[in-house]
Amino acid sequence: MVDRAVAFCPGHISGYFRRVKGTSVQTTGSIGAGIVISAGVEATATPADRPQVLVREVDRTGTCRTVLTASPPIAYVMDRLGVAAAVTTVCTLPIGAGFGLSAAALLSATAALNALYDLGLSAHEVTALAHEAEIVHQTGLGDVSACQGGGLVCREGPGPDGTIGRICGPAAQPLCAVTFGPLPTPAVLQSGPAMAAVEAAFPARCPDDLVDFFGLSRQFAERSGLITPEVRHALSLCDDAGVPASMTMLGNGVFASGDRALEVLSTAGEPYHLEIASGGFSVLEHAS
Incomplete structure (x- = not known):
């Protein structure tokens, strides 16, 4: 010891x-x-x-x-x-x-x-x-x-x-995220209706790359019914700027990719700069 x-x-x-x-x-x-x-x-x-x-x-x-x-x-x-x-x-x-x-x-x-x-x-x-x-x-x-x-x-x-x-290696684009407070995981996991919506929204394939991952993640977020008003606002800002973004699962926040991601998310909150772990x-x- x-x-x-x-x-x-x-x-x-x-x-x-x-x-x-x-x-x-x-x-x-x-x-x-x-x-x-x-x-x-x-x-x-x-x-x-x-x-x-x-x-x-x-x-x-x-x-x-x-x-x-x-x-x-x-x-x-x-x-x-x-x-x-x-x-x-x-x-x-x-x-x-x-x-x-x-x-x-x-x-x-x-x-x-x-x-x-x-x-x-x-x-x-x-x-x-x-x-x-x-x-x-x-x-x-x-x-x-x-x-x-x-x-x-x-x-x-x-x-x-x-x-x-796993697709490893450095990200082709910068990553960042902003959060608007906690979304209690146990409450969602114990909710029958919430989990049924998640089941129906699931994309049944793996992403080809980071761009594809954001597309599949956003499709899931939209169909799952989990998007909160704060998340919707941040996603709309990203959409207007052409920044790939989706909702953190499970969390009341948004993560985004691209050269303008940090700038755009800064208008919704205080973003965190992220990197893909090796x-x-x-x-x-x-x-x-």
Whole structure:
């Protein structure tokens, strides 16, 4: 055992998805496409007599914006591993805004715990446990599977073992996003009518490239019935400027691509500059 372990996991913006109910937790999740983004969650784990979790959301200057003193999914992971630790997660993007931060927090925390106590879990086992925690607590469906690696991702099967295609490499166009507050994921996932609309809106194919991804994502957003008034306004601004854009799933926000994306979204809110991640979660530090 070491005295401290730090891990990082990138976030994920889902463009479109369809829920899949499998025969087990590992075969339950979703299929669809999204972008793994370089911003995400860093988790630090240190030994403790009892499980403790601190969730910190910081702003662009590094000032703490939100602090939560509990995370049932991360506590669940510690219980499943049979360990106790003090885990602190830090993110610079807003929580609950469709950036896949619950998955990123679970993956980074699980990886840090694995390193802290030298548990010997493989990357696949870390992913499987994080996916299990997310499904059990209904904080997401497919972000964990996507964040195993980087790039533009298409998940053709549910869970960590599902078929996943990735288009990696630098984005041809700049990416940015703006958020208008949280859209509670559990509330949507537990709504029968909302999930029925999502099912009907799902485009049944993988995108060919980033341009195609935005087109399929926007088609899904329009047909899903999830677009909020704030999102509609931002999308209209993008449409008027000829900027490819869609709604972050599931989040009350918009992500866009192109040279004018940052300029246009700046008129709707304070945008975040994003990059496509080249890889998935990793351990940054484990030392005595």
